[in-house]
Amino acid sequence: xxxxxxxxxxxxxxxxxxxxxxxxxxxxxxxxxxxxxxxxxxxxxxxxxxxxxxxxxxxxxxxxxxxxxxxxxxxxxxxxxxxxxxxxxxxxxxxxxxxxxxxxxxxxxxxxxxxxxxxxxxxxxxxxxxxxxxxxxxxxxxxxxxxxxxxxxxxxxxxxxxxxxxxxxxxxxxxxxxxxxxxxxxxxxxxxxxxxxxxxxxxxxxxxxxxxxxxxxxxxxxxxxxxxxxxxxxxxxxxxxxxxxxxxxxxxxxxxxxxxxxxxxxxxxxxxxxxxxxxxxxxxxxxxxxxxxxxxxxxxxxxxxxxxxxxxxxxxxxxxxxxxxxxxxxxxxxxxxxxxxxxxxxxxxxxxxxxxxxxxxxxxxxxxxxxxxxxx
Amino acid sequence: xxxxxxxxxxxxxxxxxxxxxxxxxxxxxxxxxxxxxxxxxxxxxxxxxxxxxx
Numbered sequence: 001x002x003x004x005x006x007x008x009x010x011x012x013x014x015x016x017x018x019x020x021x022x023x024x025x026x027x028x029x030x031x032x033x034x035x036x037x038x039x040x041x042x043x044x045x046x047x048x049x050x051x052x053x054x055x056x057x058x059x060x061x062x063x064x065x066x067x068x069x070x071x072x073x074x075x076x077x078x079x080x081x082x083x084x085x086x087x088x089x090x091x092x093x094x095x096x097x098x099x100x101x102x103x104x105x106x107x108x109x110x111x112x113x114x115x116x117x118x119x120x121x122x123x124x125x126x127x128x129x130x131x132x133x134x135x136x137x138x139x140x141x142x143x144x145x146x147x148x149x150x151x152x153x154x155x156x157x158x159x160x161x162x163x164x165x166x167x168x169x170x171x172x173x174x175x176x177x178x179x180x181x182x183x184x185x186x187x188x189x190x191x192x193x194x195x196x197x198x199x200x201x202x203x204x205x206x207x208x209x210x211x212x213x214x215x216x217x218x219x220x221x222x223x224x225x226x227x228x229x230x231x232x233x234x235x236x237x238x239x240x241x242x243x244x245x246x247x248x249x250x251x252x253x254x255x256x257x258x259x260x261x262x263x264x265x266x267x268x269x270x271x272x273x274x275x276x277x278x279x280x281x282x283x284x285x286x287x288x289x290x291x292x293x294x295x296x297x298x299x300x301x302x303x304x305x306x307x308x309x310x311x312x313x314x315x316x317x318x319x320x321x322x323x324x325x326x327x328x329x330x331x332x333x334x335x336x337x338x339x340x341x342x343x344x345x346x347x348x349x350x351x352x353x354x355x356x357x358x359x360x361x362x363x364x365x366x367x368x369x370x371x372x373x374x375x376x
Numbered sequence: 377x378x379x380x381x382x383x384x385x386x387x388x389x390x391x392x393x394x395x396x397x398x399x400x401x402x403x404x405x406x407x408x409x410x411x412x413x414x415x416x417x418x419x420x421x422x423x424x425x426x427x428x429x430x
Contacts, residue, residue: 106408113394113401120390127386133379136386205420207411214407222400243425357401364400368393372379 017063024274025060032056032269038174045174048147051265052167056272066270073270080162080267083155085260086148087232092257093148094236095249097327099211101352104200107307108319108350112357114303115323116365118143118296122288129284134158137369139285142169143292144362145176145326151268152229153366156375163271164282168289170268173326176293180321180333183297188317192305193341195316197350205241212238215360223367225376230363297321300354322351325358 013019035053039046059067066073079085102109123140127133138154138161150169154162172179185193212234219230239249271277304320322334331351338347370376379385 103408103411106405106411109405109408110398110402113397116397117394120394123390124383124386127383133381133385133389137389140390201412203411204415205422205425206414206417209420210411210414211408215404218404218407243422244428357404360404361397361401365393365397368396368400369389372389372392374378 015063017061020062022274024278025062028060028272028274028277029057032060032272045170047261048170048265049174051262052170052269052272055266055269057269059270059273067273073266076263076267077270079263080151081155081159083152083228085264085267086152086155087228088256088260089148089264090229091232091236092252092260093327094212094233094238095240095252096257097233097237097240097356098352099237099356100203100208101200101349102356103203103207103211105350105353107311108315108353109357109360110307111300111303111320111323111354112325112359112361113323113364114306115296115300115320115354115358116144116361117299118292118294118324119362119365121295122292125288125291126284129288131281131284132158134373134375135161137373138165139288140292141165141362141366141369142172142285142289143296143324144358144365145169145173145293145296145324145330146359146362147173149226149229149325149359149362149366151264152226153370156225156370157373160276161281161285163268163277164285165289166268167272168286172289172293173329176324176326176329177333177336179290179293180297180324180330181337183294184301184318184321184334184337187298187301187305190341192314192317193338194345195314196342196345197316197319197347198313200349200353205243208241209238212241219360219363223364223371225370226363226367230360233359293324296324300324316345316347316350318347319351319354323354323358323361325355325362327355327359328352330358331355 032053035049038044039049065071119140122143123136126136126139134157138158141150141153147169154165216234220227236252239245300320300323301317304317308314318334318338322330324330334351335348338345379389
């Protein structure tokens with residue numbers, strides 16, 4: 001009888017994951033819980049960190065079927081692996097974004113490229129640390145501060161780095177209000193930060209409708225490797241701007257976006273199993289990601305200052321750091337830093353121009369990178 | 377792979393990519409600078425569009 005009970009207990013134990021549990025799982029579960037804590041208590045990107053944190057916890061419970069073939073998280077990951085989810089995120093983003101500030105002030109668009117020096121600093125740094133060029137490209141794209149684009153390029157160049165790259169990209173995006181201001185203040189004078197931008201011109205309905213069509217055409221013609229993302233961004237925006245498809249625009253911006261965020265966060269978190277994540281490479285990627293953000297911020301501000309050498313009407317150099325693609329966080333940071341020196345300097349609308357251009361800057365950098373690396 | 381998988385390759389890739397990015401995004405800027413000319417084609421009234429005739 002006792003033997004039967006012990007045998008029964010043993011077979012029950014064998015069905016659990018207790019024997020496979022190791023300290024790495026405990027560390028990753030702690031990281032997952034920290035993400036949930038940061039989302040709940042600090043308000044850092046709650047829509048992303050809650051789902052990623054929870055699925056990270058589940059991915060580190062040995063024996064969990066959710067991440068294995070047949071499990072729901074596994075299928076969520078297939079949406080990322082097959083590059084279905086990132087274009088759909090862009091679709092939703094397009095439907096909720098007003099590109100008016102970018103159309104109204106085209107001279108600021110170049111800041112969307114200037115602020116991406118960080119991509120290349122991280123890329124070269126990664127190569128020096130012994131990563132392959134494809135891996136270095138995936139790590140570098142963290143500096144674009146564009147989550148879906150980072151996922152898209154990483155899945156094309158180095159899919160095995162997806163968890164590290166996506167977690168680094170989204171974490172630093174959430175931490176931009178802490179990372180960017182010291183660099184911005186260091187590279188500007190108080191007088192420069194106090195420059196007030198003149199009001200932008202009004203953008204007509206015709207221009208707003210033409211914008212997604214023209215950009216969709218240009219991107220598909222010149223950057224086919226990243227065209228799926230920008231094309232969907234533009235389709236979402238067209239639904240918003242034509243005014244006769246409000247239902248579709250609202251669905252893309254709200255319901256569909258929410259569903260996609262749930263799938264995306266489950267997919268990313270479920271790849272954060274300890275045996276994949278707890279490596280020296282992860283630490284290197286996290287450090288390189290931070291370097292990319294710092295250099296991107298710096299190059300944007302310096303780019304704006306260089307522009308001022310040629311402009312009769314000077315621009316506020318804080319707009320430069322908004323060229324990092326993280327919309328609208330980078331624009332908001334520029335606005336807040338400017339407000340500290342001049343309580344009546346409302347930069348947010350102007351900063352949205354380079355900020356939105358940064359989305360295209362990252363896409364263009366990613367597209368050229370994929371083309372040069374021979375990846376379709 | 378067009379670019380060699382070396383540090384020199386990484387430098388080359390970065391230089392070309394950064395330069396081309398600036399050129400391409402400037403091109404988009406130039407296209408956007410031409411957008412005000414679209415308004416010469418006429419004006420679209422938001423309310424009329426919503427009502428289905430314009």
